[in-house]
Amino acid sequence: MTLKAGSILEGTVVNITNFGAFVEVDGKTGLVHISEVADSFVKDIREYLKEKDKVKVKVLSVDDNGKISLSIKQASAPKKSARPIEIDWAKKGKPQPTVNFEDKLSKFLKDSEEKFQDLKKHQDSRARGYRKNSSS
Template identity: 75%
Template sequence: MTLAAGNILEGTVVNITNFGAFVEVDGKTGLVHISEVADSFVKDIRQHLNEQDKVKVKVISIDDNGKISLSIKQANVQKKSVKPVEFDWGTDRSTNKVGSVNFEDKISKFLKDSEEKMQDVKKHQEFKGKNSKNRS
């Protein structure tokens, strides 16, 4: 397969630096930036790669100067099959229950609790404000 943007190829890690790994692909060397090594945050690239490792890489780009940008994480992305959610449109939503309490009851309880907490916060702020004035 030729070296072109979008192609997925196998290469060999030839050098590792703090900012990425140089991978040889089709006789040319490209850079896998540290942000393109894994899906999770990579602090130390040496925990993920070693020199002479065989890796599958995706060619991200080749600039005018011949610099090749590669990605290991994009090469390993597998398409997930998205299964549609089954929903029964025939049910009346107003009678749908979440657990043993319906939605309206949960909202009412939430609003009541929120109002009580806000009153407590306001009382605390007023109390703090009065005490700071008395000290002056």
């Protein structure tokens, strides 16, 4: 059987690295990148796979140089709900206090000015300390 994109086959894990696992399929070796091992984030691939494990893989691509890209997570059965979640935008989660734009802007400017003054004081005090030490 020739390997082509979209095929789902069974293979054997032959080597594991930090970035993925090499799987032998039909006498050829392809790479399952760490991002294609599971639906959740995979920090350590060795928690999911061991050498000589039998795995079901989907062929993602075969390039001109013969490099084979594989996926374990795409080979598994699709999730029950493949439809996007419907959101009712008319409903509001919890009532938000009504604050007009001018009030928000005024609060932002006040907070911003306070932060700026603190920063300026800090920089002035550091500059004065630097001058004292440099004149010695």
